[in-house]
Amino acid sequence: GENVEQHPSTLSVQEGDSAVIKCTYSDSASNYFPWYKQELGKRPQLIIDIRSNVGEKKDQRIAVTLNKTAKHFSLHITETQPEDSAVYFCAASNTNAGNMLTFGGGTRLMVKP
Amino acid sequence: EPEVTQTPSHQVTQMGQEVILRCVPISNHLYFYWYRQILGQKVEFLVSFYNNEISEKSEIFDDQFSVERPDGSNFTLKIRSTKLEDSAMYFCASISFIGINNEQFFGPGTRLTVL
Numbered sequence: 001g002e003n004v005e006q007h008p009s010t011l012s013v014q015e016g017d018s019a020v021i022k023c024t025y026s027d028s029a030s031n032y033f034p035w036y037k038q039e040l041g042k043r044p045q046l047i048i049d050i051r052s053n054v055g056e057k058k059d060q061r062i063a064v065t066l067n068k069t070a071k072h073f074s075l076h077i078t079e080t081q082p083e084d085s086a087v088y089f090c091a092a093s094n095t096n097a098g099n100m101l102t103f104g105g106g107t108r109l110m111v112k113p
Numbered sequence: 114e115p116e117v118t119q120t121p122s123h124q125v126t127q128m129g130q131e132v133i134l135r136c137v138p139i140s141n142h143l144y145f146y147w148y149r150q151i152l153g154q155k156v157e158f159l160v161s162f163y164n165n166e167i168s169e170k171s172e173i174f175d176d177q178f179s180v181e182r183p184d185g186s187n188f189t190l191k192i193r194s195t196k197l198e199d200s201a202m203y204f205c206a207s208i209s210f211i212g213i214n215n216e217q218f219f220g221p222g223t224r225l226t227v228l
Contacts, residue, residue, distance in 0.1 A: 032215045036156075043204060043219040044156060051215075089156060095215050098169045099208065100146060103156045 002027040004092050006104025013080050014112050021107045023090035024072040030092040032099065033066060033073050038087045038106075047088075048075070080111045115139045117220035119205050125226045126195055134190045134223045136205030145188045146206040146217060147180065149173070156204065162188065195227045 003026040013019050025033075031052035036044035050057045050064045050073065057064050061080075066073040077084055087108050091101040118137045126132050138145050147159040160170040162180055179191045188207075192199055202224050206217040 034216070043221050045219075046216050049216065091156075093215070098161050098163075099144065099215055099217070100158045100161050100169050100171075101148070101156070101217060102158065105155045 002030055002092055002094075002102040004090060004102050004104040006090050006107060008107060009105060010108045010110070012110045012112065015080060015082060017080055019075075019077045019080050019084070019109055019111075021075045021088055021090070021109075022072060023074070023092075023104045024070075025092040025102075026071065027092070027094065028068075028071065029094045029097070030102075032093045032095050033064070034091050034093075034101070035062075035064060035075050036089045036091065036103075038089060040086075044089060077109075080109075082111050082113050085109055085111045117205055117207055117218050119203075119220035119223050121223060122221065123224045123226070125228065128197055128227055129194050132192050132195055132225065134192075134203050134205075134225070136188045136190070136220055137186055138188055138205065138207035139209070139218055140186070142207035142209045142218075144168075144208045144210075145182070146208075147190045148204045148206060148219075149201040150204065150222075151201045159190070159203075192225075195225075197227050200225055200227045 006023045034049035037047045038044045061078045063076040087106045089106045090104040093099045120135045145162040150156045160174045161168045177193045202222045204222045205220040
């Protein structure tokens with residue numbers, strides 16, 4: 001089955017700096033890669049996703065890049081703000097096989113004001 | 114905006130007891146999922162459900178677990194005989210159609226505490 005590794009497990013940045021979180025996956029059949037933000041005690045919320053036919057996607061301060069050959073994808077947050085502090089999870093799925101998500105271990109991002 | 118809802122928000126039970134966790138997916142969604150998250154750990158897939166039957170299940174989803182869509186709106190997860198290690202947050206998720214838009218919408222979760 002799919003295995004997703006995520007690094008780092010914790011990340012502390014100053015407000016205004018950029019944050020980068022990296023994930024690798026094992027199953028070459030995976031073709032959908034969402035990123036979720038989870039605040040303490042809350043549900044995971046989708047912040048951005050990318051499909052395997054795209055190398056990069058950007059939405060305001062958030063961008064995701066995908067390297068299918070190397071089987072890794074990354075989340076980039078620019079101009080971080082204290083409200084970006086949360087746990088971020090990457091995930092991978094195969095939309096041709098039920099779309100169940102395999103999550104990475106999570107990154108606790110702390111943005112210091 | 115439509116949301117996935119789950120009840121109860123917190124369930125406390127004794128080891129060996131049966132629990133039923135309830136979810137109401139978004140009304141026009143066709144695919145349903147249960148995930149669990151042990152405190153401080155990652156979210157793990159349990160089971161997916163489509164067209165009134167299980168489509169995929171993980172190794173975690175053993176004979177103690179079952180799912181049902183009893184009335185066309187609710188989607189339930191039953192744990193027959195709870196164990197201490199079943200203590201976790203259980204999330205339900207749904208998706209309208211796999212292919213064009215693959216976003217899974219998560220419910221707020223049910224925190225299950227097994228004593």
